[in-house]
Amino acid sequence: MTDRKILLVGNWKMHLNVQQSSLLVHRLHERIRIRRDIELVLAPSMLSLQPMSVQIDRRKFRLAAQNAYHKDEGTCTGEVSFTMLQDLVHYVIIGHSERRIYFGETLEVVRDKVAAALRNDITPIICIGETEVEHKAGETRQVLHDQIVTALSNVTSSQVKELVIAYEPVWAISTFGGTLAKPSDVQETLNFIRAQVKDLYGPSAAKAFRLLYGGSVDNQIVRGYLELEGCDGALIGSASLNYEKFSGICDAAYRLQTERGEQ
Numbered sequence: 001m002t003d004r005k006i007l008l009v010g011n012w013k014m015h016l017n018v019q020q021s022s023l024l025v026h027r028l029h030e031r032i033r034i035r036r037d038i039e040l041v042l043a044p045s046m047l048s049l050q051p052m053s054v055q056i057d058r059r060k061f062r063l064a065a066q067n068a069y070h071k072d073e074g075t076c077t078g079e080v081s082f083t084m085l086q087d088l089v090h091y092v093i094i095g096h097s098e099r100r101i102y103f104g105e106t107l108e109v110v111r112d113k114v115a116a117a118l119r120n121d122i123t124p125i126i127c128i129g130e131t132e133v134e135h136k137a138g139e140t141r142q143v144l145h146d147q148i149v150t151a152l153s154n155v156t157s158s159q160v161k162e163l164v165i166a167y168e169p170v171w172a173i174s175t176f177g178g179t180l181a182k183p184s185d186v187q188e189t190l191n192f193i194r195a196q197v198k199d200l201y202g203p204s205a206a207k208a209f210r211l212l213y214g215g216s217v218d219n220q221i222v223r224g225y226l227e228l229e230g231c232d233g234a235l236i237g238s239a240s241l242n243y244e245k246f247s248g249i250c251d252a253a254y255r256l257q258t259e260r261g262e263q
């Protein structure tokens with residue numbers, strides 16, 4: 001067994017009601033084996049979190065919220081705080097491109113949510129990524145730099161070691177076109193992201209934090225990304241709604257970990 005776990009996060013977005021979520025968990029539970037070198041996280045809708053927390057086998061799955069509000073409590077009609085999620089989830093996805101683009105989440109909002117997650121002992125999964133226009137204009141590094149520096153501005157080096165950053169080029173996400181990113185190009189960007197964290201926090205923090213890739217990842221192509229140096233796993237959207245595809249992704253991760261363990 002290798003010492004580095006693979007982290008696979010299924011982002012169900014605004015799909016599946018409580019009953020449908022329960023059925024999908026049931027199917028995944030039947031198909032997926034427990035392995036200590038793979039961590040599986042499911043991010044259902046806010047409504048499904050509570051019933052799923054009772055249903056899941058905690059040795060197999062952990063839960064993530066897809067979003068939360070940065071204040072702990074108060075006169076904020078319609079919002080759910082990190083404080084309220086504290087006993088329910090291990091992770092919260094923060095700054096997903098759909099939230100940045102559809103709901104106008106700014107760099108500062110993302111920064112405040114990261115701080116709120118850490119204050120409430122929830123691990124943030126911070127999504128970063130450039131749009132197609134930025135990509136074509138050669139602005140990827142600048143965009144990622146700004147997203148990283150702002151998101152981490154209230155974060156200490158020991159906190160950085162615990163958190164997760166998911167690199168999701170916006171143009172590669174199925175919602176926004178789903179053009180597949182070449183693993184060799186992704187490798188360069190992952191290296192850049194680690195180098196940014198190294199500049200801010202030094203080499204041990206840069207090595208310790210977990211870095212995921214996301215953008216139209218499915219069971220056929222996941223391995224190409226999981227094999228990249230410094231890639232700790234994947235954030236999976238549409239393929240995570242299909243139990244055959246998601247369990248196929250888990251199988252690919254199992255095979256890779258087994259091969260790594262044999263080396």
Ligand code: PGA
Nearest residue numbers: 173174215216217237238
């Ligand atoms: P996708 O979504 O896998 O459907 O492209 C990924 C994401 O939005 O996190």
